[in-house]
Amino acid sequence: MRYAANARMYSVNPQAAAAWKELFGWIARESGVDLEVVDHNFPLPLAELWARKDLACTFMCGYPFMLTGQRQRPVAAPIPANAPRKGQPVYATRLVVRAGSDFRSLEDTFGGRLGYTVPDSHSGYNALRHHLLPYYRDRKARLYGDSVGPLTTPRRVIDALLADTIDVGPLDGYALDLMLRHDENLRSQIRIIASTDPAPAPLLVAAADCPDEAVAKLQSALARVASAPECASLRDRLCLDGFAQVGASAYELMLQWEEEARSAGYAEPG
Structure with missing residues (x-):
């Protein structure tokens, strides 16, 4: 099955958007999960993107993540290079x-x-x-x-x-x-x-019924972003140290x- 990947939340300019597309391509190759980078640009509502049944690697704000009725599956959250708590998502x-x-x-x-x-x-x-x-x-x-x-x-x-x-x-x-x-x-x-x-950073999510195997493969690939030599340029262009696994409980702070x-x-x- 082909799954949707999207970084609209952090595609803040053409350079960042191109870097996210490259990173998703690397994640797809490393994980073996078939990812398609889907477009969902402003003014299309983010809620429509997050409701898709084929999500596997899409950024979602933690606040609506906690408010939604059918909660998506957490995959991982970014660790910004300039995170207010160094090394944390x-x-x-x-x-x-x-x-x-x-x-x-x-x-x-x-x-x-x-x-x-x-x-x-x-x-x-x-x-x-x-x-x-x-x-x-x-x-x-x-x-x-x-x-x-x-x-x-x-x-x-x-x-x-x-x-x-x-x-x-x-x-x-x-x-x-x-x-x-x-x-x-x-x-x-x-x-x-x-x-x-x-507060906990926006997270990459998968649809509620995304298979465990696909989520686990994505999490393994995302964990390697921090140290993979071929991701060094991407980490720089995305102001990113890597990714960390997160659970829904971390986002209770927002509620x-x-x-x-x-x-x-x-x-x-x-």
Whole structure:
């Protein structure tokens, strides 16, 4: 059987997209699992991709992974080279502003315009809300004059910043690393003013009924990415140290963060 592979979440530019395609090709050869890199680009909903019955190696955000009714199978999660906990499959959200703005702290942006991606995103919504929750509790009022979204993708968050339609926005830290790796000009256009607590990174998933044998073969191949000499260039181009096996229990943290916010009456970041 042919299985679907997709890295839309981290195909943040043509260079990264090409590198992911190469890596999936290597994984297919190493594992013996027939992978087809499928296109599912914005504005197609990610939920439609994640509902496919032929998934075997497709990136999925951990938050909707925990919210879905029929849960996909965890395969592995990336270990970003710049992970907030070195050597672990975790990431954080970077809160960014325009480089030329006067904002020097997150508190400086309060009262302004906050961007977000989509409500079922961890990095662009759930982690953002968790980071803002202590400020909301302290002030007992909304923090921003306007919440702008859904912006959907990290690139569109940056575009909104540069177009001056938002003052601050959330970026998946690993996605930002990939953007900066392949676009040096971006470093002079945006500035990080805060980072959220680390959380488990988005994971590669397979469909719920994907055979155990296929999942095991993929996990074995993914474990070799970290040390395979032929993957050295790919690791560099993908800002990647390797992959680690993960279980669903690691992502319960995201539901805890959601419950904390909702219990405090802070359902929507803003």
